[in-house]
Amino acid sequence: MAKKRKTREQKKLADLHHKFIHALASQTPPAVKIQIQSKDLISPSNKPNQRISTNKYPYLIKDLSKTGILTLGILAFQIILLTLLKNHVVTIPGIGY
Numbered sequence: 001m002a003k004k005r006k007t008r009e010q011k012k013l014a015d016l017h018h019k020f021i022h023a024l025a026s027q028t029p030p031a032v033k034i035q036i037q038s039k040d041l042i043s044p045s046n047k048p049n050q051r052i053s054t055n056k057y058p059y060l061i062k063d064l065s066k067t068g069i070l071t072l073g074i075l076a077f078q079i080i081l082l083t084l085l086k087n088h089v090v091t092i093p094g095i096g097y
Contacts (some may be wrong), residue, residue, distance in 0.1 A: 082097075085097045
């Protein structure tokens with residue numbers, strides 16, 4: 001039996017619902033639950049100037065900081081290992097400096 005597919009209107013409504021929930025979740029404390037039904041949502045055609053989310057990529061700063069910290073950690077480890085190997089404090093068989 002074929003899978004029932006969403007119509008374009010249902011996809012638009014679901015996208016608007018996800019954006020609306022995301023915008024509300026960033027403004028309210030996590031202990032408060034908000035239940036929104038699809039009939040309560042405002043369609044984009046009624047209010048075109050209203051912005052739902054101000055930041056398109058809220059996860060970007062967190063991901064970049066994690067990546068930067070990890071990269072700096074790896075580089076620091078390599079520099080420390082190189083220094084230890086050059087001063088013959090640590091020896092690894094098969095590697096000569």
